[in-house]
Amino acid sequence: MSGTTDPARQVAERMAEAAGAWLDSLDAGQRPIGAWQAPGADETEHTRWFYTPTDHGGLTFHEQRPAQHRLVMRLVAAGLSEAGYTTVATVLGLENVLDRVEGFSVNWGRERTRDPGMYYLRVFGEPGGTRPWGWRFGGHHVSLNFLVVDGRVAATTPCFLGADPAASPLLGGATLRPLGTAEDLARELVRSLRPESAARAVLLARAPDDIVAGNSARAGDRVVLRRELWRPGGHTPDRAGNPATGLTGADRRAVALTPTPRGVPGAELDAAQRELLRALLGTYLGRVADEVSPLPRYDDPAALDAVHFAWAGSTTAGEPHYYRLQGPRLLVEWTNVHRGVNHAHAAWRDPETDFGGDVLAAHHAAHHAR
Template sequence: MADPRRDVAARMAWAARAWLDSLDTEQRKAATGPSPGADGVTEAERTRWYYTPTDHGGLTFHEQRPAQHRLVMQLLASGLSEAGYNTVATVLGLENVLDRVEGFSVNWGRERTRDPSMYYLRVFGEPGGLRPWGWRFGGHHVSLNNLVMDGQVVSSTPCFLGADPAASPLLGGDALRPLGKPEDLARELVRSLRSETAERAILLHRAPNDIAAGNSPRIDGHEVMRAELWRPGGHIPDRAEHPVTGLDRANQPALALTESPKGVPGAELDAGQRELLRTLLGTYLDRVPEGVSPLPRYDDPAAIDSVHLAWAGSTRPGEPHYYRLQGPRLLIEWTNVHRGVNHAHAVWRDPESDFGGDVLAAHHAAHHLP
């Protein structure tokens, strides 16, 4: 019987090898890293991730020929569903839209600030075989992190997508909204709650400026330490450029991530709301191919029961808002606050196995005993 995780891993390995074989010696230096779990320094770099337009580590499109660009996209396609791939490709193209929104005038001291070629790919270890290997692709509003071990995909998180602008006009009065469903479904769900349930789901009536966990490499214990959103030495824009929602220190504990989820559990939702919740989960978990996605886990009523919905900000369209879905092996965060509520962040994480950390630890315990 076919194993989808092995099939996807095989496609990833084939695509990664094809890309690596196309590179010259200098390109390979930026494009490759040591095997996952080799040492602490290696892991610190592999698990350092960003969603800002900074150096994500790896080889950029700028440093490659068009034929190599195609091989990069082929590797991305191997680790994404068709819808996931189309969404990622759209987010890359939004850099051109954002450039126009900003009047082609933003200058952070590099040749082009809003740049659809400033996306980085790095392969860790040797693709194929049973030894751990992985790959990371990232740039502005995209971070894909995959680990393969024993010939199967064992981790696809953190998986971050954003959109700026979140909505932009198309001909005929339509709008381009690559992350429209995660916003609309969540709002429909929270607005469907009974008043007393909604009071517990809505943690605050003001939204935070960003996702609570930021780009932290790990989510463990009762506190999350937000990592630096820009690689050291990279440009940090003037924070005055970004409006704030007025959230002060006194309100921060209400939104802090804790081991025990906040908000309302799926167990308290009616049948229609539970179906909405599962559909909403699919807009995140189905970014990756069928068979790799954990969405079927939520066919189990007990799994849906344990997913908590928490909201902050207004529930009216066009006003700043934030939500999270949290449960066992699940943290999803969404925010749309900036640029006149037209700038979305949407991340899917597995607190127990981001970057495959738990699987790697078990592997080393079993194979590298003193």
């Protein structure tokens, strides 16, 4: 460590040390897969992301030795809060639970379909160097994307977590719900709204099949099709040419992302509802290390005023539902629809700087202008 007091630099240094150790462990066959061009050199790959059990790009756990697995998780921990890391580790383990739920029978033409070894790491650029660099870790229901520019963490999104099953029994009558608070707080909030506010917040009586932005490189710029949630060449889902949300026509337009957010703004909520809204934000923005989380931004009442809350589907627990939070530099989406409403998707994005696009552009303008 350099001894810097800049929190964003401290996290960047931790990540650079961990990423460098992992890269140093790679052999000649692993390195061309795990180490990629610097961000900006290959934006097609850098801005490609998935949350399905498809090829995310990079080295899987299967392609690494156990000692390298530990280095992978050390890098993941360097970018996340303790709670964020624990949740990610739990989601990885849920692949074994899902396999049992499905009777160990799902076959997509590979050796194992529900596979905790099919999580991928790829490092872009040279960690700790003068040029921008970043890393991506992902697999089924996990996508972490970090960018470092000028020695500081510049982007932490897209950041996706999911859970299937969303709720699983534990011994003693307890229930494992890795993302449960993100569901419960939102339902409490929508059910607390006055009738006139609820009418504005609930965009559609039906919940979409998936998050509206899908895995688009730029949130909300187009309709994402189901086949785009999977890397070409592997398993392709049924109805591949249909919208990932399952909605068409007026229903799709009712929940579509718009430049002016839909729903009820924080400015119209009472004090208790605003506390719920900020706590809900914390279940997303608290995933990353505290030093780089934008959550303190919402200590400013004006920032919370600008966050809009919208819902689709039933407000009754156990029935299909969707919600989102949208405001300046913020898009949060949640859906729990499938497997008997026991399959959750929860995405956090910064539409202005996902993958650090604006920061990269400013860096290249400053350092590479002719």
